[in-house]
Amino acid sequence: MPCCPQRERGCLWATRKYMEKVGFKDVRSIGLEDLVRIQKKHMPLRYKIAYKYEYYVIYGLK
Numbered sequence: 001m002p003c004c005p006q007r008e009r010g011c012l013w014a015t016r017k018y019m020e021k022v023g024f025k026d027v028r029s030i031g032l033e034d035l036v037r038i039q040k041k042h043m044p045l046r047y048k049i050a051y052k053y054e055y056y057v058i059y060g061l062k
Contacts, residue, residue, distance in 0.1 A: 015058050024060030031056045 012029060019027045032055040040048045 012056060012058070019058060019060050024062055027058065027060035029056050029058045 016027050016029060035055045036051075036053065040051060043051065
């Protein structure tokens with residue numbers, strides 16, 4: 001199953017639609033909240049407050 005890690009906000013829906021358009025079937029996504037939690041654990045407070053990224057993986061069958 002190929003995957004496409006994405007980091008920018010707002011592109012989850014568009015990327016899933018693109019993958020379906022180019023022929024991927026059963027396209028799904030998984031949020032990676034644990035990754036964000038681990039990253040924030042090691043950041044200074046000012047970065048923790050300002051950090052707004054969401055990580056997820058989009059995958060499907062070709």
